[in-house]
Amino acid sequence: MAAEAVLPRPPYDAELAPMLDVISTMLPPTLTADMLPALRQGTLPGMPSAEEVLAKARLRSRDVTIAGYRGGEIVVSVIEAEGRTGHGPGILHTHGGGMIMGDRFGGIAAFAEWLHRYDGVLVSVEYRLAPEFPDPYPVEDCYAGLVWTAENAEEIGLEAGRLLIAGASAGGGLAAGVALLARDRQGPPLLGQMLLCPMLDDRDATVSTRQYEGIGVWDRGSNLLGWGSLLGDRRGTPDVSIYAAPARATDLSGLPPAYIDCGSAEVFRDEDVAYASAIWASGGQAELHVWPGGFHGFDGLAPQAALSHDVVDARDRWIRRLLG
């Protein structure tokens, strides 16, 4: 390894910097394959269990087994306010975790307030993870979740035509991929796509990926592990579909309005900005927020920071315009 001069990079937000110091003692910047078993156990200290998260948010959840890619069984959870009886808008949720870890309850708390406010329902997909189930398993499982949600709208209290897709990190990439699949297959219509710090580009060619190596949360090395697990030898070659890596899509017309956010201090910054630009270039609609000095997933990992409160507010404003 030749020593490379450290690239200049945006400084971390003053409040987030000491929080990142604490987080870094539990979560190394660079995840490696040998850490996967422990990471999948979800044994990070201070992490509440799914039951605790749901109870605190006054939500109930029920599991349904459905047919995923090639007919394999996967589970989706239907999550709604305790005691809900009405109809309302829906969110199809694709969880984060770099394509290689995490489960369908990760990141759910961020949607709780909307489920209560709009009497809505959220369907979260337990898609199968790479590397055991490489591309196209994850995105096709998520698409199967979309089709199931649309087909069972009446039964789960979903208002027709009021379904949006949302995900963070790898889940943001999967949400973008599912939106492209739905467009190209004339699948269920989507009202919007919420791509939160999404993982979109397998090619490892941006400035931001080189800026964040060995530092922060989900650095370049972790990202290469995630994409390598998903795509194997195909990573970075022409043999990758736009559904696996939406950054490769050149035609982004005909998609639902997008909400895209990320931090200025993370690997995904440049690909997320580029995706918003490509949507506009295709005549589509996107709202883009690049939060200054934010590391990857800071709003979830450091929810008390002033910047995290602003992230929640901005997403809420978009949802209010979308769902009224």
Added chain:
Amino acid sequence: MQELAGRLTELDPAAGESVRVIDYFDSLVAGGAGIESIVRAAAILSATSATALVRGRLIGIDADGARMTPAAPIDTTPTDAPIVWLHRDGGPGPNDAMIIDRAQIALSIILARTDPAMSAVERLVDAGTSRVDREAAAQRLRLTGPIRLVAAPPHSSHPVAASTVLATREGAVWIGVGDVIPAEGPVGTSVAHDIDDLPRACDDARLALRLATEDHRVVDAAELGVLILLARTFDPSATPHPDVDALEGLDERTRAVLDVVVESESIRAAAVKLSLHHSSLQARHEGWTRQLGYDPLSPRGRVRFLAARLMQRLA
């Protein structure tokens, strides 16, 4: 990956984690955080709501970091210094006293930065300041001739003409301009020949501070002589030299003994200083040579040891 920040509230003072509270506030100050961020940090670290009174303004933040209507404290004695309260039912938490103390110090630093004299010191030592601005700042502080700079930990209050707190890569550092070297360490100091030399002197004073130890609490960059050139080359991201690795492989006690031995005329003189029998020191000489890869008592070996020790202290 959510809510990891829950860990922030579980710092265990018994496990030496109280230092993390200090680091937390130092990082905020070094990063240029504002007043509200300090109050928010107090609320997060104590997992309860916090109120601060800063220059007559009340600021309230709850445990989730959200702004709240400040709870008017019961005992407001009129004071210029910022005050922080934690609103906790039941008795105080294990870190509360320290969190309040550190939050108040951090607020004092942030307020002091708005003081014209303080910002003049910042302009003086900043390499990016133009000649004209540097002269103006020197005139404001009535500085002429050689100028001594003193570097110390961020919460120092040495008697100096003017001081500031700089945000540096190593965290917050207190920088004073004066002509007296403080007797109480830890302190690093260096003299600027003229005002153009101030940024260099500031950097050297900071390096000297990092070399301060329990035994040498006050370090003057001038006393380091040519070794300051070595200190300036230190690169935290570079792979340590094998001589530094060899030092790391020794235990602290052995390193302390070697410090005395290398600085002494002879093993016998070192034994007197260490209150040891010289034969027991003599017996260890061969072991040191083997562990270090060179003889620390040869002229060249002494130089290698001192240089490696310097690099190790900067790391």
